[in-house]
Amino acid sequence: MPRYLSLLESGELHDRSLVMGNLLRDCTLCPRECRIDRTQDASGFCRSGHLPIVASYCAHHGEEPVLxxxxxxxxxxxxxxxxxxxFCQNHQISQPAHSLRGNEVSLERLAGIMLELQSMECHNINFVSPSHFAAQIVKGVEIAASKGLRIPLVYNTNGYESLNTLRLLDGVIDIYLPDLKYSDNSAALxxxxxxxxxxHARSSIVEMKRQVGDLVVGSDGIARSGLIIRHLVLPNDLAGSGESLRFIREEIEAKTFISTMSQYFPTHKAGxxxxxxRPIGQREYEKVLEWLDRFGLENGWVQDYSSKDYYCPDFKKSQPFEVD
Ligand code: SF4
Structure with a gap:
């Protein structure tokens, strides 16, 4: 059974949602620590207020096979x-020219979307870019679970997380799916x-591993719990791939599941x-695969060099908002 059900039963899920809701009044949900009152104001770095913005939702068939x-x-x-x-591959919704606050939904509606996805027989609920809405997600899960939500929750994050927020998610999230984007802060800046x-990304991944442990997959081949780290290879080794893989090998563990992605293309402002x-070169990608071998990181998925669109959702088909 998903972990959040025992928290629902004990009342702890309700307490967590209250604590996290209070964080919005002086927002420290993520490492930006903007300290604005999001019940009144949406001027923080994420330009988000107290209601979640849902850009789209769907049964997604392009995630890792276990998801x-x-x-x-x-x-x-x-x-x-x-x-x-x-270079955000999803910049139409992450950094739109005009605010997407018109796509704000109530917490009851967020819960309703989770239940709708469950009724479509999806294997899990997969929250993409959840960090700035972690509090709203926990409240939404509380409502949805009390109405029958029973499938695992996936926290699909860029990795820029606050440890305090992650600790409040302990027992709520079943599967963590963080990016590890950089190993050098000057590139990150x-x-x-x-x-x-x-x-922040490294300490977050250590905490995620502590909470959910190794990836557990059922006899049907579907993930039940655990950690999967995504690593998007960037041109000119801007992602610091070798150093990130070394970190996983030495600070997490060799059997960690890693999703290595070749799909980078120069979109948004990357030009x-x-x-x-430019896209990554084949030799650049092969070098990262050699590092995987060298560090003994054998679990996970390697996106084929030539199928760069494998993980790319087509927002134009699934979204209810206009792409600028
Ligand atoms: S969630 Fe948004 S408002 Fe809150 S600290 Fe992060 S960027 Fe700032």
């Missing part, structure tokens, strides 16, 4: 973000406006940055 399975991962794409990646990304203005 998408045969019936899809019940994916909820949140609008806006606590990073500003100049230049390309994602996060000068302390490496410290203005010479080192990011």
């Amino acid at each position: 998408s399975g045969t019936r899809g991962s019940g994916t909820i794409f949140f609008g806006h973000c606590n990073l500003r990646c100049v 230049e390309y994602s406006k996060a000068k302390d990304y490496v410290r 203005k940055y010479p080192l990011l203005s």
Whole structure:
């Protein structure tokens, strides 16, 4: 059974949602620590108020096989973000030219979307870019679980997380799916406006592993709980792939499941940055695969070099908002 059900039964889920709701009044949900009152104001880095912004939701068949399975991962794409990646592959919803606050939904509606995805027989609920809405998600889960939600929860994050928020998610989330984007803060600052990304992402992944442990997959091939780390290879080794893989090997463990992705393409503002203005080369990608071998990291998935669109959702088909 998903972990959040025992918290619901004990009343702890309700207490967590109250504590996290209070964090919104002086927001420290993520490492930005903007300290604005989001019940009144949406001027923080993520430009988000107290209601969640749902850009789209669907049964997603392009996630890792243990998440998408045969019936899809019940994916909820949140609008806006606590990073500003100049190469964001989902920039239409993470950094839209105009605010997506018109897509705000009530917490009851967020819970209703979870139940709708469950009724579509999705294998799980997959929260994409959840960090700035973690409090709203916990309240939504409380409502949905009390109305019959019973499938695992996936926290699909850019990795820029606050440890305090993650600890409040302990027992709520079943599967953590963090990015590990950089191993060098100067690159994180230049390309994602996060000068302390490496410290926060690494300590977050250690905490996630502590909470959920190794990946557990049922006899049907579908993930029940655990950790999967995503690593998008960037041109000119801007992702610091070797150093990130070394960190996983030495600080997490060799049997960690890693999803290695080749799908980078220079979208959004990437063309203005010479080192990011081209796709990755085949040899560059092969070098990362060699590092995986060298560090003995054998579990996970390696996106084929030539099928770069494998994980790319088509927002134009699934979203209820206009792409600028
Ligand atoms: S969640 Fe948004 S408002 Fe809160 S600290 Fe992070 S960026 Fe700032």
